[in-house]
Amino acid sequence: NAGVTQTPKFQVLKTGQSMTLQCAQDMNHEYMSWYRQDPGMGLRLIHYSVGAGITDQGEVPNGYNVSRSTTEDFPLRLLSAAPSQTSVYFCASSPEWDRRQETQYFGPGTRLLVL
Amino acid sequence: GQQLNQSPQSMFIQEGEDVSMNCTSSSIFNTWLWYKQDPGEGPVLLIALYKAGELTSNGRLTAQFGITRKDSFLNISASIPSDVGIYFCAGLLIQGAQKLVFGQGTRLTINP
Numbered sequence: 001n002a003g004v005t006q007t008p009k010f011q012v013l014k015t016g017q018s019m020t021l022q023c024a025q026d027m028n029h030e031y032m033s034w035y036r037q038d039p040g041m042g043l044r045l046i047h048y049s050v051g052a053g054i055t056d057q058g059e060v061p062n063g064y065n066v067s068r069s070t071t072e073d074f075p076l077r078l079l080s081a082a083p084s085q086t087s088v089y090f091c092a093s094s095p096e097w098d099r100r101q102e103t104q105y106f107g108p109g110t111r112l113l114v115l
Numbered sequence: 116g117q118q119l120n121q122s123p124q125s126m127f128i129q130e131g132e133d134v135s136m137n138c139t140s141s142s143i144f145n146t147w148l149w150y151k152q153d154p155g156e157g158p159v160l161l162i163a164l165y166k167a168g169e170l171t172s173n174g175r176l177t178a179q180f181g182i183t184r185k186d187s188f189l190n191i192s193a194s195i196p197s198d199v200g201i202y203f204c205a206g207l208l209i210q211g212a213q214k215l216v217f218g219q220g221t222r223l224t225i226n227p
Contacts, residue, residue: 042217090157101207101215106157
């Protein structure tokens with residue numbers, strides 16, 4: 001298993017540009033999530049999905065969209081990038097619904113710089 | 116909202132020394148988690164604590180769930196160079212939907 005994979009590893013955007021951060025897992029996990037990590041702060045939940053076709057908002061969802069058309073993929077879309085979205089983004093997946101938070105596997109992250 | 120205060124923010128130690136870090140909150144948590152993040156990688160779970168007062172070890176790592184359920188600490192004994200990284204605590208709230216709250220992280224640097 002490749003685990004949780006994220007692409008790209010690093011991206012530079014100009015304000016107003018759009019892009020999609022890709023996340024895929026090959027472990028057949030139902031639960032997937034997106035976090036952002038900012039200096040001096042812990043990870044914060046952006047959006048999550050409990051299965052294909054089902055998504056919900058986390059703590060900081062504004063400016064981001066997600067979809068879950070398959071179990072494997074959970075892309076994160078920035079429709080109009082802003083400098084405040086400069087961050088490191090982590091995707092995670094979990095095999096267990098009851099213990100989904102503490103059984104999360106994190107991807108390697110995508111570093112995003114918005115100029 | 117719920118917040119976790121993790122300290123210290125950074126530590127510079129000599130190889131072989133013991134390390135101690137902690138997280139405190141004004142909120143009560145059902146579960147405490149400790150993660151390690153290596154440079155360029157995502158966090159990896161080290162230890163999970165489920166009951167107040169619980170003391171759990173994972174090799175040279177020992178973590179405890181505070182009696183008040185508002186704090187937790189992580190100790191690393193006899194540090195080695197591969198212990199370098201950022202350590203995060205996280206508290207899990209179960210109030211309807213589960214909510215995982217992360218601390219700000221402790222950056223550990225080890226001088227050989």
